[in-house]
Amino acid sequence: MPDELNQRSGARKSVFIAIVAVAALSLGARAASAQGGTDIWLASIEVNGGQLRVGTPRNLTQRPGYDNQPSFTPDGSAILYTRIEDGGPPDIYRVPVGGGAPSPMTRTVVESEYSATPMPDGRGFSVIRVEADSTQRLWAFDWDGTPRRVILPALKPVGYHVWVGESFLGAFVLGEPNALVLADPRTERVDTLARQIGRAFARVPGRDAFTFIHLHGDTSVIGEVDVRTAAVRRVALAPAGGEYHVWHPSGVLIASSGTKLWQWRNGQWETLAEFAQLGIRGITRLALSADGTRIAFVAAEGAAR
16 A cells, blocks of 8 residues: 555646656747747858848748747758747757758657757757746757767756867856856866856857857957957947847848848948848847858748749
8 A cells, every 4th residue: 555655646746847857848838939930041151252241031930930049951952940830848849951841850759959950969858948947058969869878867858059179068057147067068067257148159160169159247248268268358349239140151240130141341330131021130140051052040039032
């Protein structure tokens, strides 16, 4: 009888935890949806005479709801992104850049996956995963969508991340205030480099470095971390109303804000592309293909298609 009671108690506890977890994830999904629907757009980039030119973008997702956090596959043939469907938990989807229907990479019932990013070992992608007990950690997945392992189990709660070089990892760790940490999963060493940071990370081409957003009151500063030395330096002020940015392989820093893409040239922000005439607004997250020929960006739903 005691064993039977323990089993029943354990079963009730497991059901309770599962219900709480599902409720928490549902709230998280609704919170993301409450930000308004978002779409992922794709455009070409050409370098002509040292100048970048952005082509006319097209909508890759074209549906009501949350489609966000794009990241190119290593060969540039597809984009991984976070999708919330019918109020369910967020999953990772894949959409070909050449045309075709999106397909799910993860199909979890209780857990949620965000921010898919190809891993340096080429074997799969990493995600921020909200686990059944609401723990938020970094996970490695195989390309077929199979969970492989937790990366740095003690590092939590993780919000965003970026891989640099063969193994270094920059991570946004939630807290009061949020913290920037530099980690080496091989040694499990984790160093806190800054606090009061934003959500955007970007790899710097040609060097073992990444950039992040450092918040100073109403001012957002793009800072750079050298992962070999952990040195931090200031790069530029972020454009007004924007924090998301990427580095083109040519070395040009690109940022987003409102209806525009910006480029940092000669110590100031210049307009790279203006999409107001297409009805595109609220541009946020950015992603570049490895060869720099395509750029993906997230915009508020409702633009002309």
